[in-house]
Amino acid sequence: MIRVAHYVNQFFGGIGGEDKADMPPRLVEGMVGPGKAVQAALGDQGEVVATVICGDNYFAEHVERASEEVRELLRPYKPDLLVAGPAFNAGRYGIACGATCRMAQNNLGIPAITGMYEGNPGVDLYRRDVYIIQTKDSARGMVDAVNKMVTFAGKLLRKENIGRPAEEGYFARGQLINETADRIGAERVVEMLLAKLRGEPFESEVARPVYDRVKPALRIKDIHSATIALVTDGGLVPKGNPDKIEMITATRFGRYDIKNIDTLNPEAYEVSHGGYDSTLVRQDPNRLVPVDAMRDLEREGVIGKLHDTFYSTTGLASIVVIMKKVGQGIAESLKAEGVSGVILTST
Amino acid sequence: MRLELNTVIIRDIQFADKTMVSNGVLHVNRSELEGLLLEDPRFSRVDIELARPGEKCRILQVGDVIEPRAKTSPGDEDFPGVVGGQVPVGRGSTCVLGGAAVVLSDYREKREVGKSTDPSGEIIDMSGPGAEASIYGKTYNIVLLPTPSDGTNPQEYQAALKIAGLRTAAYLAKAGTGITPDATEVFELPPLTEVKAGFERLPRVVYIFQILSLQFDAIPGEPVLYGRNVPGIVPALIHPNEVLDGALTSPSPTLNLQTYQIQNQPIIKELYKRHGKDLCFTGVIVTTAPNNMTEIERVSNMTATLAKYTVGADGAVLTKTGGGAPELTMAMTAQLCERLGIKTAIAMLHMAADVSDPRYGATTIFSMPEVDAIVSMGVPFMRLTLPPVERIIGRAGASAEGPVSGEIVRAINNIRGTLCQLGSSRLKAVRY
DSSP states (O other): OEEEEEEEETTTTTSOSGGGTTOOOEEEESOOTTHHHHHHHHTTSEEEEEEEEEOHHHHHHSHHHHHHHHHHHHGGGOOSEEEEEEEETOHHHHHHHHHHHHHIIIIIOOOEEEEEOTTOHHHHHHTTTSOEEEOOSSGGGHHHHHHHHHHHHHHHHTTOOOOOHHHHTBOOOOOEEEEEOSSOHHHHHHHHHHHHHHTOOOOOSSOOOOOOOOOOOOOOSOGGGOEEEEEESBOEEETTOTTOOOSSSOOOOEEEEOTTOSSOOGGGEEEOOSSSOOHHHHHOGGGTSOHHHHHHHHHHTSSSEEOSEEEEOBOSSOOHHHHHHHHHHHHHHHHHTTOOEEEEEOO | OEEEEEEEEOOEEEEOSSOEEETTEEEEOHHHHHHHHHTSTTEEEEEEEEEOTTSSEEEOSEEEEEOOEEEOSTTOOSSBTTTBOSOOOSSEEEEEEETEEEEEEOOOSOOOTTOTTSOOOOBEESSHHHHHHOGGGSSEEEEEEEEEOTTOOHHHHHHHHHHHHHHHHHHHHHTTTTSOOSEEEEEEOOOTTOOOTTOTTSOEEEEEEEEEETTSOOOTTOOOBTTBOOTTOOOEEEOHHHHHTTSBOOOSSOSSOOHHHHHTOHHHHHHHHHBTTTBEEEEEEEEEEOSSHHHHHHHHHHHHHIIIIISOOSEEEEEOOSSHHHHHHHHHHHHHHHHTTOEEEEEEOOTTOOOSOSTTOOOSSOOOTTOOOEEEOOOTTOEEEEOOOSEEESOOTTOOSSOTTSOEEEEGGGBTTSOOTTSOSOEEEEEO
16 A cells, blocks of 8 residues: 655645745645545555645745655655645745655655646746646646646656656656667658658757847947956866866866966966867967967057956856856856956857 | 679678688688788787677777778779779779778877877777667677887877778778678669659759868878868768768767768668659768858858759758767758758757756757757767676776776767767657
8 A cells, every 4th residue: 555645735735825825834644635636546556644734935935944844744654655736837836846746755765746737937946856747727627637646656656667758748857868769860860851841740859949148248338448357168277177177068167367477378277178179279378368469458558457367167068057157157256356348268 | 873882791700811701700810911001100010809799898999980891893992092092982893891890999008188189988898788789889890909100199190090990991891802792782873963754853852961070170191081181171062872982981089970880871871762762862962060150151151052053952961070060060051051942951969968957958059940850869978887898909098987897887979889970870869
């Protein structure tokens, strides 16, 4: 008999509406509210042994603490599975369901399942960590959602192979997995071209990515008094690579002092980048980070000042979200240091 | 142009007094072959090892892989401009030792970190999951391990290594020329401007084949097209049979593209298979991937214009070699083709695999509405755990990650023959 724990909010737990949204988690033995649908779906395979009810505000405002409290309440009941929600389109409830599922997986070591509508903010916050079944936007879809969730949870419990998101009805978790197709790539690409030429429908195997649009900053009003910084993704670092910037799929950047330095000395630098032939850069680092040329411009009064620090990271097979953080880190630092313009050099 | 590929299937391999093929067994005279390769003054010593499928054996620092082939029709030359003289290939007959492969293992002790001439850390396993995933884990491999002579620089060594591989491929296949082949394939197209009766209504399809990436400096003296390296080449229209018959070899560093796969070019073979039924195959445009935007635009424009106004293509298949700049060049070329009215489909490895965020889950570095037909050939960063082996072939110089004979974990990217930029594998990345 599978021992199932269920998480619901104050509304579905029958405690009250917004007025009770600040209540901390409490445990009720057996099933409550939508727990009946969960029990019905389980049939004689399992039993809802405990239900935790928590206010939406309380959870959303104290995600870590609330997760721990739920964990401690459930621990004595030794559940085999956590079912959370479904939360449909309720945002705070969705966050609570995602977080309790993650807690159950990571801290209780049991599978967990929840369900949400595609617009629920909990989807984007937790889809990478937990399986979220796609539901309708309101409780009218309760029975259908719970049936899907319980059926899917059975696969998790039995450690069966999980099919593709569209087949199984969960939100894609973002992992790219290599599979063996029925035909080789060459056959598939010719077939796809022929379908396109015939005007027949075809399905691209790689989705077009969505990239942010970067709005250019306003022009520098007075370049002659501006402080200009040098930033590169070509992986130039001091000898020994003190910040351990990775040669591929970098996760960090370094900031290196060039105050009073007229030209970069090749003896003092190395390159941490595996995507281009860095021979020329190692012979003359100024050709990647043009300190020598910038000093000339500084002397000639073309620019006000070359910034005392240059910034470096490695752009190779980079992950967009990580590079976004690296870029934000560099930009915030430059802004705090009073830099008004940047020359970015890439390889 | 008519090309006949006569394949003798190799079922075992062994060293012997005389190089010959007998009952499907390839006998190799080790000292004769070593002597032949030592004619190149860039080597001080040449070691040769054999690796059979199923052996608990791991080959290290693998560079290019080449299928043994020799021309058999009168007046023809093997790998023109490298082994033989400047004679066109793609016609007549060629002997193929199917199931055998010449594997180049970089046998230098030292490497210069960060240079494109560094030995690769790529391996071939002859048994276990690594062998299962790779085409070269299933071939009978003749592994060449040449030591550079004093004063030979890394680029000279790499060029010499490639030439040694091609010479060996021709030398071995010569031994199969008198044997009745197990299979014969014929590749024949009329002059590309001729449209046979009944073909008028078929879409004219061209293949745009990126053969060289300029992300890394091209190695002087390394043969790529008819014996020459071609970093400055303009997009050129060539006959598909020339590609299949040794005019073209894979440049270093061979990024998921070996000469073996060019000799067995899967897209050309598929276009041939469909020729006269679903399409009219109108040739191959070979092109490069430059390393700067101006050149990328120049090459893309010239390629699209050639495809549209010289070839008169209705459709184009595109592939790339290498990483980011090649991907951008391929996509921009496809976009320009689409704007000229040529329908396109591309096939690629997802080099910029972003596995961390489904919303920004970019697996292409371009985002062009016109480039809407993309075939996935897998993500390269999937890891395989490879069990210990009993025998190591090659030097471990580039693999500084502990004892290479023990259990190791490698991305499939680093196991030669698991991934192919030309779509010879059935791998496909699916988002979960």
